[in-house]
Each structure stands twice: as structure tokens, then as C-alpha cells.
Amino acid sequence: xxxxxxxxxxxxxxxxxxxxxxxxxxxxxxxxxxxxxxxxxxxxxxxxxxxxxxxxxxxxxxxxxxxxxxxxxxxxxxxxxxxxxxxxxxxxxxxxxxxxxxxxxxxxxxxxxxxxxxxxxxxxxxxxxxxxxx
Numbered sequence: 530x531x532x533x534x535x536x537x538x539x540x541x542x543x544x545x546x547x548x549x550x551x552x553x554x555x556x557x558x559x560x561x562x563x564x565x566x567x568x569x570x571x572x573x574x575x576x577x578x579x580x581x582x583x584x585x586x587x588x589x590x591x592x593x594x595x596x597x598x599x600x601x602x603x604x605x606x607x608x609x610x611x612x613x614x615x616x617x618x619x620x621x622x623x624x625x626x627x628x629x630x631x632x633x634x635x636x637x638x639x640x641x642x643x644x645x646x647x648x649x650x651x652x653x654x655x656x657x658x659x660x661x662x663x
Contacts, residue, residue, distance in 0.1 A: 530592045531602040532624065538602065540632055547600045547626040552591025556583055557616045584608065587622035600626035 531538065587608070595603050606624035613619050 530596060530600070531629070532588065532592065532606050533602070533604060534606050536605050538604070538629060541602070541629040542632050543604075543627045544630045545628040547595070547598050547628065550591050550594040550598065550600070550603060550624060550626040552587045552589065552594060552622040553619060554583055554586045554590060555613060555617055555619045558618050583620050584622070587620045591622040591624065595624075595626040598626055600628060602627050602629045 537543075588606070591603065591606070603624040604627055606622060609621045609623065611619050611621075
């Protein structure tokens, strides 16, 4: 799975846009338990490893969601986070799942795209818009 923060991939073209994919993980954050600073006053290297691990977990969840939907790449990947409750923080990786083909292989690009498996609990797209008229 190719994951990029850009909106295109040099040497490839987007054959089908599958849709948004999200990977979420949640962690507690207690500065006393996590040890923001070591006894020497410097940033605790364990905390840096933990933060990297949490981001990697969110990306892995996003990749799994894209693979379930039949994508082979994710474009425009971003991170977001929010406090769910005072001790809990949500970390989210999101992007656009796509099916890309090599730009120099037009015979592959001519094949129709059929998704392998839909994302569970994902509403059908386009989502119906409720009528505001009574």
C-alpha cells in the first residue's frame, strides 16, 4: 500500500477514487505517568517513542480500512487529534483511498473498476440527502 501526503503520485494515475478512509486509535495521556521530562530536565525519549507508535497504529488502521475497500494507495494522508475526555486523546489518520495504475500501462487502466469488499458500517455513497420540505 502506497501512502502519500500529496494529491498525486508521479508515474501513476488515479483509475478510481474509492473514498475517504480513517484510522483511529485512542490513548490516555497522563504527564505524570508518561514522564514528559526525564530527571535531567530533557524530553523523555520513551514519550517520543510512544507518540511515534501511536501515529503508526492510526496509519495501520487506515491502511487496513483502505485494503478492505480494494484500494492500492492512499492520497492526501493527514493526522488529526482531539481530547475525548480529560485523560483520553484520539489520534486519527485519514486520507483518500484510490486505485492507481502505472501511467505507462494503459491496458490496465482500461479495465473497469469493481470494489472487492465494501467497508463495514459505511453508508452508501452518495449519501441520500434528507428533504427539508414537509
